[in-house]
Amino acid sequence: MKKHNFSAGPCVLPQEVIAKASAAVTDLDNSGLSLIEISHRSHAFVEVMEKARSLALELLGLEGKGYTALFLQGGASLEFLMVAYNLLETKAGYLNTGTWSDKAIKEAKLFGEIVEVGSSKDKNFKYIPKGYAVPSGLDYLHVTSNNTIFGTQIKEFPKTDTPLVCDMSSDIFSRKLDFSQFGLIYAGAQKNMGPAGTTLIVVKNDILGKVSRKIPSMLDYQVHIDKESMFNTPAVFPVYVSMLTLEWLKNLGGIAAIEEINEKKAQLIYSEIDLNPVFEGFASKEDRSTMNATFTLTDEKLKGSFDAMCKEAGVVGINGHRSIGGYRASMYNALSLESVGVLVDIMSEMERKG
Numbered sequence: 001m002k003k004h005n006f007s008a009g010p011c012v013l014p015q016e017v018i019a020k021a022s023a024a025v026t027d028l029d030n031s032g033l034s035l036i037e038i039s040h041r042s043h044a045f046v047e048v049m050e051k052a053r054s055l056a057l058e059l060l061g062l063e064g065k066g067y068t069a070l071f072l073q074g075g076a077s078l079e080f081l082m083v084a085y086n087l088l089e090t091k092a093g094y095l096n097t098g099t100w101s102d103k104a105i106k107e108a109k110l111f112g113e114i115v116e117v118g119s120s121k122d123k124n125f126k127y128i129p130k131g132y133a134v135p136s137g138l139d140y141l142h143v144t145s146n147n148t149i150f151g152t153q154i155k156e157f158p159k160t161d162t163p164l165v166c167d168m169s170s171d172i173f174s175r176k177l178d179f180s181q182f183g184l185i186y187a188g189a190q191k192n193m194g195p196a197g198t199t200l201i202v203v204k205n206d207i208l209g210k211v212s213r214k215i216p217s218m219l220d221y222q223v224h225i226d227k228e229s230m231f232n233t234p235a236v237f238p239v240y241v242s243m244l245t246l247e248w249l250k251n252l253g254g255i256a257a258i259e260e261i262n263e264k265k266a267q268l269i270y271s272e273i274d275l276n277p278v279f280e281g282f283a284s285k286e287d288r289s290t291m292n293a294t295f296t297l298t299d300e301k302l303k304g305s306f307d308a309m310c311k312e313a314g315v316v317g318i319n320g321h322r323s324i325g326g327y328r329a330s331m332y333n334a335l336s337l338e339s340v341g342v343l344v345d346i347m348s349e350m351e352r353k354g
């Protein structure tokens with residue numbers, strides 16, 4: 001039975017990407033060798049890495065603009081400290097919009113003074129703080145574009161001369177943005193690009209080299225840039241699958257095309273949440289994420305029947321994060337409008353049944 005995979009991460013990938021990746025595990029491009037048994041220095045794999053890196057820059061519109069794309073390991077969680085290691089000399093600003101920002105702040109505090117320029121902790125991260133001042137003298141300002149757990153998303157980024165660092169783990173490649181407003185973007189692959197095991201880092205070259213501390217090689221962005229993302233053995237399979245997903249996205253028409261679909265999906269579910277008295281949205285309306293829709297049942301007694309109907313229809317992965325409960329429908333790029341339709345039909349059926 002077809003499953004409708006609303007998992008928050010690792011998450012749904014395009015079927016054709018899964019098919020190609022499976023074939024490459026058996027035999028990479030008729031080479032008689034598996035993708036996962038060839039040298040990462042082989043011509044075949046070096047080409048994969050180069051293609052993944054250049055597709056990332058191309059899709060973000062950052063080609064020829066002084067940026068480098070890297071595929072490293074350690075997840076977005078390693079970037080929490082790597083960012084600070086490489087960029088934090090004295091003081092950095094952080095916008096606290098949820099669990100992931102909080103974790104990024106905790107790591108950065110090991111390296112210097114952290115100024116929380118704004119926080120929505122007072123309302124359990126239901127909203128995105130706005131109108132906050134960005135003090136001068138910051139080495140960088142860190143924001144989380146999409147708050148996977150709470151279902152909020154930054155629609156407008158702060159205008160500042162301070163280099164902007166963004167954790168885009170759960171909405172990279174999902175919507176059009178002027179990506180050149182960022183000094184550094186990072187994203188764990190497993191939300192909107194590929195399987196777990198690699199992290200995309202897009203860094204503006206000229207923001208590096210400004211801290212006085214010595215940086216261990218594996219944590220030094222410049223080392224990875226100089227070695228073309230091959231300083232050590234990269235995660236060959238996750239990089240390959242990410243490359244296939246980026247290719248899929250390009251063939252679809254790029255970010256502009258997927259943004260239209262993502263907006264339709266978000267509109268479909270949020271209008272149901274707003275019109276249906278059985279459900280209630282969690283995030284403030286103006287800050288709602290197009291990727292992760294968070295909601296609860298207005299009557300907890302209905303949980304059994306809602307869960308059973310979801311199971312029956314093949315809807316999986318909609319349980320909310322343990323820190324907020326309720327439900328979360330994650331609608332990443334590869335999730336079809338049809339799948340959202342299946343969930344919304346169940347929601348309206350819940351209302352009809354009363």
Ligand SMILES: *Cc1c(COP(=O)(O)O)cnc(C)c1O
Pocket residue numbers: 009074075076077078100144146147148167168169170188189191
């Ligand atoms: C999932 C997630 C992370 C953590 O990613 P890992 O790759 O597991 O380290 C960080 N930030 C955001 C916004 C996320 O959604």
